[in-house]
Amino acid sequence: MAKARRSPSEPHLGVVVAGYALVRVRGASMEPTLRDGNLLLVRVGARAAAGDVVVVRLPGREGLAVKRAVRRDADGWWVERDNPRAGVDSWVVGAIAADDLVARVVTRIWPPRRVQPSHRL
DSSP states (O other), rough: OEEEOOOSOOOOGGGEEEEEEEOOOOSSSSTTTTTTOEEEEETTTTOOTOOOEEEEETOOSSSEEEEEEEEEEEEEEEEESSSSHHHHHHHHHHHBGGGGGEEEEEEESSSSOEEEEGGOO
């Protein structure tokens, strides 16, 4: 059985079990794909590809943010919000350093009627 542990490097993730954690969406920046209160299963430290929904640390901001990875360039990952009228993304803070991409969303687990793999988010 996998051991549960607190993430020492990323306290905002809470408990990590076998490389997976739960993340709650806060705010409207990822609407209509994700809504405030959705609960996500994320893979900590997983590689991302363009189009994936990811969890990142935004420069100069407290906590973590859920964004869409758009492309990787020399400066890191360019991430964007799905809702252009809410939130912060790379258009505001620039590219996100590769080390600041914390996790890749595997699936949305709450609300249950909207469970689906992240490639369909």
